[in-house]
Amino acid sequence: MNALVVAPVALPLVAAAVLLLAPRSVLLARALGIGTTGLVVVAAAVLLARTLTGEVPVVQVGGWPAGIAVVLALDAFGALLLLLTSAVTVLGLVYAIGTGEDRERTFTSLVLVMSAGVSGALSTADLFNLFVFVEVVLIPSYVLLTLAGRRQRIAGARLYVSVNLLASTLFLAGVGLLYGITGTVQLGELAGAATASTPAALAAALVLLAMGVKSAVVPLHSWLPGSYSVAGPAVTVLFSGLLTKVGLYALFRLYSVLFDGDRRFLWVLLALAVLTMVVGVLSAVGAKAVRPVLTAHMVSQIGYVLVGLGLSTVAGLGAATFFLVQYVLVKAALFMVGGAVEVRYGTDVLARLGGGLVHRERWLAVAFAGSALALVGIPPTSGFVAKLQLATAAAADGPWWVLVAVVAVSAVTLVSMLKLWNGVFWGEPSALPAPPRGPAATLVGPPLLLAAVALVLGIWAEPLLAASTIAGQQLADPSAWVAAVTR
Amino acid sequence: MSAAVAVGVLVAGGAYLVLQRGLLRVVLGFVLLGHAIVVLVLAAGGDGRGFPLPGNGAGAPADPLPQAFVLTAVVIAFAVTVYLLGLLRAGSTEPGPDDDDARGPG
Numbered sequence: 001m002n003a004l005v006v007a008p009v010a011l012p013l014v015a016a017a018v019l020l021l022a023p024r025s026v027l028l029a030r031a032l033g034i035g036t037t038g039l040v041v042v043a044a045a046v047l048l049a050r051t052l053t054g055e056v057p058v059v060q061v062g063g064w065p066a067g068i069a070v071v072l073a074l075d076a077f078g079a080l081l082l083l084l085t086s087a088v089t090v091l092g093l094v095y096a097i098g099t100g101e102d103r104e105r106t107f108t109s110l111v112l113v114m115s116a117g118v119s120g121a122l123s124t125a126d127l128f129n130l131f132v133f134v135e136v137v138l139i140p141s142y143v144l145l146t147l148a149g150r151r152q153r154i155a156g157a158r159l160y161v162s163v164n165l166l167a168s169t170l171f172l173a174g175v176g177l178l179y180g181i182t183g184t185v186q187l188g189e190l191a192g193a194a195t196a197s198t199p200a201a202l203a204a205a206l207v208l209l210a211m212g213v214k215s216a217v218v219p220l221h222s223w224l225p226g227s228y229s230v231a232g233p234a235v236t237v238l239f240s241g242l243l244t245k246v247g248l249y250a251l252f253r254l255y256s257v258l259f260d261g262d263r264r265f266l267w268v269l270l271a272l273a274v275l276t277m278v279v280g281v282l283s284a285v286g287a288k289a290v291r292p293v294l295t296a297h298m299v300s301q302i303g304y305v306l307v308g309l310g311l312s313t314v315a316g317l318g319a320a321t322f323f324l325v326q327y328v329l330v331k332a333a334l335f336m337v338g339g340a341v342e343v344r345y346g347t348d349v350l351a352r353l354g355g356g357l358v359h360r361e362r363w364l365a366v367a368f369a370g371s372a373l374a375l376v377g378i379p380p381t382s383g384f385v386a387k388l389q390l391a392t393a394a395a396a397d398g399p400w401w402v403l404v405a406v407v408a409v410s411a412v413t414l415v416s417m418l419k420l421w422n423g424v425f426w427g428e429p430s431a432l433p434a435p436p437r438g439p440a441a442t443l444v445g446p447p448l449l450l451a452a453v454a455l456v457l458g459i460w461a462e463p464l465l466a467a468s469t470i471a472g473q474q475l476a477d478p479s480a481w482v483a484a485v486t487r
Numbered sequence: 488m489s490a491a492v493a494v495g496v497l498v499a500g501g502a503y504l505v506l507q508r509g510l511l512r513v514v515l516g517f518v519l520l521g522h523a524i525v526v527l528v529l530a531a532g533g534d535g536r537g538f539p540l541p542g543n544g545a546g547a548p549a550d551p552l553p554q555a556f557v558l559t560a561v562v563i564a565f566a567v568t569v570y571l572l573g574l575l576r577a578g579s580t581e582p583g584p585d586d587d588d589a590r591g592p593g
């Protein structure tokens with residue numbers, strides 16, 4: 001039964017290879033892509049159900065003895081994120097049918113390889129394999145960014161590839177130094193290594209710095225708006241759901257295991273978290289098109305998630321997990337709405353759209369309104385529960401300025417969501433030429449579904465709250481995970 | 488000691504090139520930085536234990552793990568470098584800049 005841990009890595013890779021070898025057929029690509037990632041969702045759900053009982057499924061790949069084998073293991077935090085990323089991948093692939101991006105020959109294969117890399121990064125217990133899996137995620141993303149390359153996209157891709165190459169170089173240097181100091185890269189054997197010696201702490205800090213670049217923590221964030229807002233609509237949805245989340249996962253996992261949640265450095269994380277929230281939300285105020293506003297908010301939401309890591313209490317880590325899950329869903333929905341407007345009207349610049357689309361695009365407006373409210377944190381949406389949890393945890397254990405930032409940044413978020421609502425949907429009927437046909441179901445269905453999930457998670461939050469609390473407990477005390485991967 | 492100096496020189500040169508204008512220099516800078524990391528990881532594995540060749544008689548063989556790391560990293564860095572060069576070529580054949588200023592900052 002433990003072999004199921006391998007499935008989310010192996011299945012998409014096999015499917016991607018089959019797709020590349022098979023004769024070109026859009027229908028086959030759609031069926032195989034959605035079918036495979038659907039299977040991964042099922043596997044992730046089964047694994048999550050098992051990890052919630054406190055069990056940690058482990059596989060020593062190839063049957064090698066511990067210490068030599070490549071170890072894949074999942075705890076509640078990893079399994080929850082695995083379920084989340086695979087669900088976003090399925091919806092992203094459905095949405096790509098609507099935007100027409102999956103007509104590109106290699107699109108589905110690249111997305112499958114990317115999702116295999118994400119699953120691997122979420123389940124590996126080895127620092128060097130984490131590096132390899134992160135590269136497996138990044139390399140398809142380089143190509144996806146430049147599909148149907150316009151000049152603007154090439155410029156964005158140059159920035160994106162360069163920054164990520166630099167971050168990977170840093171990461172590898174950190175891994176090499178840690179190996180030199182401790183003689184191992186197995187995360188289980190490295191548990192607490194950074195608290196034991198200063199050189200190890202410095203090497204581990206280098207690894208965290210590299211992951212900070214990949215998850216766009218201010219002041220290492222400036223590559224993100226430049227590259228995400230030039231990608232295709234479905235590609236942006238997939239990037240927002242998968243890429244920076246791997247970086248965030250690694251930050252949580254590595255700080256929890258290597259530093260054992262060391263309280264001496266928490267003020268650094270809290271200061272970075274607040275800086276990320278504030279800078280992100282303020283840069284959204286100046287943006288004049290839908291996707292740049294949304295990517296700027298992505299930075300600010302990453303700050304919210306980091307607040308939980310900066311608190312490093314059971315409540316804080318649990319709240320961060322809940323926040324991360326709901327924010328990925330909500331953000332994907334918002335990007336889908338923005339992309340759908342762009343696909344149907346040829347632009348997402350607010351001044352050119354001029355508002356008034358609510359009269360034509362009723363369902364897109366509903367999806368936008370629902371997910372925008374959830375992003376701001378208005379009850380009864382999931383964002384309210386998430387921010388309430390985070391604010392409660394910050395009030396209990398954090399300094400006062402964290403709580404102030406959590407509330408104030410939400411208010412500014414509301415301002416820019418209102419700007420988007422007024423600029424795209426509200427007002428007199430739009431003067432833009434109407435597209436000949438109504439929007440395809442694949443274009444409107446996924447964001448509507450996600451907005452509905454945001455509402456459900458707000459009203460019936462108990463299951464996810466329980467799961468994220470268990471994840472928080474396991475992150476605060478990773479001994480079960482460490483024992484499982486070193487066995 | 489020689490490894491440390493080599494890493495220092497390579498990182499200095501790489502950092503200088505990465506900070507230059509022009510993507511080609513940046514790419515070359517990344518090549519240097521990649522080499523620096525290769526030397527770093529190999530040195531971290533310990534270079535005092537002889538070469539990993541049978542029968543060279545210098546005691547225990549060298550640690551194979553850093554060499555495996557480096558091999559993997561070199562392949563990945565090579566692939567990404569070639570891709571960056573591809574982007575350089577793709578960007579240079581297009582007409583002049585037409586940045587969409589209407590989308591605003593960020």
